[in-house]
Amino acid sequence: MQVKIVYASMTGNDEDMAEILEEDLQDAGFEVDSSDVSFTDASDYLNADICVFVTYTYGEGKMTDELEDFYDQLKSLDLTGKRFLVMGSGDKTYKDHYCENVFDFEKVFLACGAEEVVKPLTVENAPDDDDIAKIDEIADELAEKFNG
Numbered sequence: 691m692q693v694k695i696v697y698a699s700m701t702g703n704d705e706d707m708a709e710i711l712e713e714d715l716q717d718a719g720f721e722v723d724s725s726d727v728s729f730t731d732a733s734d735y736l737n738a739d740i741c742v743f744v745t746y747t748y749g750e751g752k753m754t755d756e757l758e759d760f761y762d763q764l765k766s767l768d769l770t771g772k773r774f775l776v777m778g779s780g781d782k783t784y785k786d787h788y789c790e791n792v793f794d795f796e797k798v799f800l801a802c803g804a805e806e807v808v809k810p811l812t813v814e815n816a817p818d819d820d821d822i823a824k825i826d827e828i829a830d831e832l833a834e835k836f837n838g
């Protein structure tokens with residue numbers, strides 16, 4: 691099974707999350723391709739069985755240009771038959787905007803017809819041991835469902 695992970699990260703927290711998931715899924719036997727959102731076209735998801743998006747939120751819910759470009763590409767795709775999950779890092783001091791872009795992308799994947807396999811995982815700033823354990827659990831769940 692092919693997994694495509696796309697991540698948006700400025701200070702490395704989301705990149706770390708993407709890397710942890712990538713390693714877990716590779717260990718479980720998935721074929722995983724991972725790339726930075728700025729160097730990725732959303733149509734790359736068309737070659738995957740499971741689409742993963744890992745994102746920061748900056749600017750109180752407003753998207754950065756790189757996120758908005760990717761969002762615009764994504765929203766015109768038909769992802770019927772694909773599975774997806776989203777996750778990301780934010781900061782709770784931003785209250786109602788905590789990890790808002792994670793949920794923006796959850797909505798757009800659903801609008802594209804993809805099926806959500808795991809609920810969004812939100813992490814405060816850098817992933818700690820508990821967060822890493824949650825990412826490991828997500829990989830286990832995917833392995834059980836699709837590669838077991």
Ligand SMILES: Cc1cc2nc3c(=O)[nH]c(=O)nc-3n(C[C@H](O)[C@H](O)[C@H](O)COP(=O)(O)O)c2cc1C
Nearest residue numbers: 699700701702703704748749750780781784788789
């Ligand atoms: C200027 C600025 C604005 C931010 N706005 C938000 C926000 O609206 N919501 C949120 O959850 N986190 C917000 N954050 C926190 C970042 O999303 C958080 O630090 C995240 O871990 C960064 O991920 P990265 O290391 O992958 O870039 C903001 C941080 C900065 C510096």
